Amino acid sequence: MYKPITLKDIALALDLSPSTVSRALRDSYEISKKTKKIVNDYAAGVNYQSNPMAAGLRSKKSKSIGIVVPDLANSFFSQAISGIESIADKEGYHTIISQTKDSYHKEIEVVNHMANRSVDGLIITMSSNTTEYTHLQQMHKSGLPIVFFDRIVDEIDTYKVICNNFESSYKAILQLIENGKKDIAFLATAPQLSISKERMNGYRAALMDQHILWRDELIKFCPSGGSDHSETEFAMKQLMALDQRPDAVFVAGDRLSMSCLRALKKLQIDSDELSIIGFSNVDLIDLLETPISHIRQRAFEMGQISMTMLLKIIEAKYPITDFDTKTIDADIFWAEHLGLDS
Amino acid sequence: MYKPITLKDIALALDLSPSTVSRALRDSYEISKKTKKIVNDYAAGVNYQSNPMAAGLRSKKSKSIGIVVPDLANSFFSQAISGIESIADKEGYHTIISQTKDSYHKEIEVVNHMANRSVDGLIITMSSNTTEYTHLQQMHKSGLPIVFFDRIVDEIDTYKVICNNFESSYKAILQLIENGKKDIAFLATAPQLSISKERMNGYRAALMDQHILWRDELIKFCPSGGSDHSETEFAMKQLMALDQRPDAVFVAGDRLSMSCLRALKKLQIDSDELSIIGFSNVDLIDLLETPISHIRQRAFEMGQISMTMLLKIIEAKYPITDFDTKTIDADIFWAEHLGLDS
DNA sequence: TTGAAAGCGCTAACAA
DNA sequence: TTGTTAGCGCTTTCAA
Numbered sequence: 001m002y003k004p005i006t007l008k009d010i011a012l013a014l015d016l017s018p019s020t021v022s023r024a025l026r027d028s029y030e031i032s033k034k035t036k037k038i039v040n041d042y043a044a045g046v047n048y049q050s051n052p053m054a055a056g057l058r059s060k061k062s063k064s065i066g067i068v069v070p071d072l073a074n075s076f077f078s079q080a081i082s083g084i085e086s087i088a089d090k091e092g093y094h095t096i097i098s099q100t101k102d103s104y105h106k107e108i109e110v111v112n113h114m115a116n117r118s119v120d121g122l123i124i125t126m127s128s129n130t131t132e133y134t135h136l137q138q139m140h141k142s143g144l145p146i147v148f149f150d151r152i153v154d155e156i157d158t159y160k161v162i163c164n165n166f167e168s169s170y171k172a173i174l175q176l177i178e179n180g181k182k183d184i185a186f187l188a189t190a191p192q193l194s195i196s197k198e199r200m201n202g203y204r205a206a207l208m209d210q211h212i213l214w215r216d217e218l219i220k221f222c223p224s225g226g227s228d229h230s231e232t233e234f235a236m237k238q239l240m241a242l243d244q245r246p247d248a249v250f251v252a253g254d255r256l257s258m259s260c261l262r263a264l265k266k267l268q269i270d271s272d273e274l275s276i277i278g279f280s281n282v283d284l285i286d287l288l289e290t291p292i293s294h295i296r297q298r299a300f301e302m303g304q305i306s307m308t309m310l311l312k313i314i315e316a317k318y319p320i321t322d323f324d325t326k327t328i329d330a331d332i333f334w335a336e337h338l339g340l341d342s
Numbered sequence: 343m344y345k346p347i348t349l350k351d352i353a354l355a356l357d358l359s360p361s362t363v364s365r366a367l368r369d370s371y372e373i374s375k376k377t378k379k380i381v382n383d384y385a386a387g388v389n390y391q392s393n394p395m396a397a398g399l400r401s402k403k404s405k406s407i408g409i410v411v412p413d414l415a416n417s418f419f420s421q422a423i424s425g426i427e428s429i430a431d432k433e434g435y436h437t438i439i440s441q442t443k444d445s446y447h448k449e450i451e452v453v454n455h456m457a458n459r460s461v462d463g464l465i466i467t468m469s470s471n472t473t474e475y476t477h478l479q480q481m482h483k484s485g486l487p488i489v490f491f492d493r494i495v496d497e498i499d500t501y502k503v504i505c506n507n508f509e510s511s512y513k514a515i516l517q518l519i520e521n522g523k524k525d526i527a528f529l530a531t532a533p534q535l536s537i538s539k540e541r542m543n544g545y546r547a548a549l550m551d552q553h554i555l556w557r558d559e560l561i562k563f564c565p566s567g568g569s570d571h572s573e574t575e576f577a578m579k580q581l582m583a584l585d586q587r588p589d590a591v592f593v594a595g596d597r598l599s600m601s602c603l604r605a606l607k608k609l610q611i612d613s614d615e616l617s618i619i620g621f622s623n624v625d626l627i628d629l630l631e632t633p634i635s636h637i638r639q640r641a642f643e644m645g646q647i648s649m650t651m652l653l654k655i656i657e658a659k660y661p662i663t664d665f666d667t668k669t670i671d672a673d674i675f676w677a678e679h680l681g682l683d684s
Numbered sequence: 685t686t687g688a689a690a691g692c693g694c695t696a697a698c699a700a
Numbered sequence: 701t702t703g704t705t706a707g708c709g710c711t712t713t714c715a716a
Contacts, residue, residue: 004458004484006709017687022711032685047480052458053395054709057692064455072439073420073625081414085441089448094455097414097439099427106431113406113436116346116394117459138389142346261629283415284624287603289631348693359703364695374701396693399708 005048014042025050056118064094065310066114068124070102076254076281076299077125080149083303084123091311093120100127102225108135121145121310126153128190128225145313149306152194152325159309160325163297165195168330169202169252172277172295175334176248177210181275185218185239185246187232187260189225189253196221199252199279218246226259233263240269251278258282261290271335279330291335302328347390356384367392398460406436407652408456410466412444418596418623418641419467422491425645426465433653435462442469444567450477463487463652468495470532470567487655491648494536494667501651502667505639507537510672511544511594514619514637517676518590519552523617527560527581527588529574529602531567531595538563541594541621560588568601575605582611593620600624603632613677621672633677644670 007025011018016039024031024039025048042048056062067084069077081097088095096119100107107127112135114122122144124136133153140146140156148160176184186203188196200219207214220235222228239246251257257278264274277293285294305326313320349367353360358381366373366381367390384390398404409426411419423439430437438461442449449469454477456464464486466478475495482488482498490502518526528545530538542561549556562577564570581588593599599620606616619635627636647668655662 007711008709018709019688019711020686022709023686026711030685035685049454049458051399051709052455053399053460054692055711057393057395057399057694057709058711060692071420072414072423073417075415078413078415078420081441082443094452095440097441098437099423099439101424110436112391113394116391118395258626258629265629282626284600284626284630287600287607287631288626288629290629349695350693360693361695361704362702364693365702368695372701377701393693396708397695399693399710400695402708 004051005046007048007050010039010042010046010048014038060118062094062118062120063092064096064117064119065121065123065307065314066111066117066119067095067097068100068107068110068114068122069097070100070125070127071255072097072099074254074281075283076150076297079281079299080303080306083300083305084307085303086300087304087307087311093311102127102129102227104129104132111135111139115139115144119144121147121314123147123149123306123310125149126151126193128193128223131192145310147306147310147313149302150195154194157323159306159313159323161302161306161309161328162194162198162325163302163328163330165198165330166202166205168295168332169199169250170206171202172293172332173203173206173250174210175332176250176275176277177206177212181248182212183215183218183244183246183248184212185220185249187220187222187235187249187251187253187256187278189221189256190223191221196252199250203250203252215244217242222253222256222259225253226255226257229259229262232256232259233266236260236263236267236269240267240274246274248275248277251276254279254281257292257294261288261292264290275335277332277334285333293333293335295330295332297330298328346393347388349390349392352381352384352388352390356380402460404436404460404462405434406438406459406461407463407465407649407656408453408459408461409437409439410442410449410452410456410464411439412442412467412469413597414439414441416596416623417625418492418639421623421641422645422648425642425647426649427645428642429646429649429653435653444469444471444569446471446474453477453481457481457486461486463489463656465489465491465648465652467491468493468535470535470565473534487652489648489652489655491644492537496536499665501648501655501665503644503648503651503670504536504540504667505644505670505672507540507672508544508547510637510674511541511592512548513544514635514674515545515548515592516552517674518592518617518619519548519554523590524554525557525560525586525588525590526554527562527591529562529564529577529591529593529595529598529620531563531598532565533563538594541592545592545594557586559584564595564598564601567595568597568599571601571604574598574601575608578602578605578609578611582609582616588616590617590619593618596621596623599634599636603630603634606632617677619674619676627675635675635677637672637674639672640670 011021024036098110152160222231251260257280271290280294353363366378440452494502564573599622613632622636
């Protein structure tokens with residue numbers, strides 16, 4: 001059976017008390033250098049591993065944080081996770097990752113599990129089906145440090161890290177208009193998501209500033225976010241069936257952008273007919289058949305900032321009350337055939 | 343401060359003993375239906391969440407398992423994780439995911455952390471830089487259930503799940519040869535990895551059976567596995583500089599396949615000049631500019647099987663001694679221009 | 685500078 | 701069917 005060395009074992013072997021060993025191992029100021037050396041050497045020799053469950057049970061700290069994202073297969077999230085880990089590693093924090101697959105119930109379950117496992121904090125991107133936040137509000141009120149990332153929740157006051165959704169959308173649409181596009185469709189995932197709203201606001205503002213009329217029929221939502229291709233295909237089919245067809249489509253979602261490409265391929269719609277610009281952090285974007293203009297979020301950097309913010313809360317001596325939302329620029333890349341700079 | 347309801351609180355409120363409450367909550371046969379109902383109703387009312395750290399500390403079980411993969415950004419792994427979770431969810435197990443970024447040291451750290459967090463078992467794909475397994479051997483000897491996945495370790499006797507590396511490689515090469523290719527290069531990641539060896543064996547066997555001479559200069563390794571593009575580019579450049587240039591290349595790695603495509607694009611080598619077939623589980627493969635024949639592993643299924651095997655070990659009444667290695671078929675898809683069936 | 689003792693929240697013998 | 705008691709491995713008062 002699995003029987004690791006315990007702190008007690010060390011105490012016994014070294015004829016010290018458990019508390020001394022514990023303190024020595026944690027490099028407490030009360031312990032003499034000599035004792036510390038003896039203890040640490042012995043511990044290293046027998047490959048002692050402290051048990052975080054026992055430690056956490058007592059001290060309510062675990063030096064580990066939880067990361068909750070909707071989908072690991074989404075490069076935006078995996079890049080962000082790498083950013084989070086780059087900081088966590090440096091600061092000696094472990095990370096525990098879980099995905100919700102955009103399910104509200106899975107999210108609740110995962111968050112509870114992490115909280116109970118005594119993570120010291122949480123970095124979370126909401127599931128797209130989450131419209132009710134009491135599970136998070138409760139934890140947050142109880143003192144669990146939380147940082148929201150990408151998809152944020154207004155109702156909970158804490159640090160939030162998002163990309164410049166409004167501005168980058170605005171800029172993208174503006175550029176399209178200046179390039180002669182007039183009928184720009186808007187394709188988004190779930191309408192209740194913060195990112196959908198912010199991106200739509202950017203779209204709307206650009207149209208208004210350029211005196212282009214808003215057309216309801218050009219707005220389509222695919223709540224599955226592109227995981228259900230038929231949904232995207234249906235939306236695109238509807239758009240292309242309009243009397244006044246769009247000449248461009250702005251896709252406000254990462255997975256959705258690729259789903260949209262696939263739909264266009266299936267519907268045999270050429271990229272000359274319909275320009276497409278979408279949010280995308282896909283690595284392979286340069287290898288795609290159809291050149292696609294895209295807005296690329298600085299996911300790694302966003303992850304790093306999220307972790308930095310979380311650490312700030314965790315290690316704060318006094319509760320923080322003055323939270324803000326970090327907005328990170330995104331980079332726009334124009335497909336070559338449009339002949340535009342990025 | 344964070345002060346969750348404890349089992350004791352419930353016991354106090356209901357004037358029961360903690361053990362009764364504990365048993366009622368866990369639906370023990372010893373407890374009357376009435377008491378169970380009272381307890382469960384009350385617990386639900388106050389939103390009681392059991393503390394798995396305390397439970398785990400005592401019972402040495404946590405109903406959670408660890409998943410360790412090299413890289414979350416690799417679709418093969420994220421698909422496999424989804425497969426693992428599909429079974430874990432059903433059986434009431436939580437999953438804790440970590441990535442090693444193919445670092446040996448990160449792997450050790452992550453595995454230790456998980457073991458200490460009392461995961462009930464581990465599903466792991468080795469880091470490509472791991473050549474020494476004492477950290478795992480130790481845990482395994484101590485009784486931690488482990489299932490190896492994709493990249494396996496001969497030295498440790500437990501369940502292993504891999505794809506049919508030899509056979510699918512053999513079949514792919516055979517097909518290439520039958521299609522007239524004669525100078526088939528072999529591109530792999532780290533040579534010490536089980537997958538590299540198995541795939542090379544398939545390659546070698548097919549050549550031999552078809553009486554094609556083995557040529558050392560057609561074999562190239564890219565230890566970074568495609569994350570360092572310059573490495574791949576250099577290898578491809580070397581290959582194309584040979585007097586007798588290859589007319590096809592077989593890529594024995596997921597990320598490497600895409601890296602290879604990118605290298606060919608950069609070197610402006612047409613797919614007519616050089617056919618490429620590689621392992622790949624990329625979702626977007628149908629949207630790529632260059633049609634690429636590919637071997638697609640049944641990642642989701644492999645994940646499911648891994649989890650099933652792990653559960654078998656975890657829940658075994660008596661230690662299992664008779665382990666085997668599950669080999670799952672892979673599917674070969676031929677790029678259209680080759681005019682072959684899959 | 686070290687040790688003794690209590691207890692974190694839970695489970696599992698053993699008793700009743 | 702329920703309660704009592706001890707203890708998982710560690711940290712943390714408090715005392716020495």
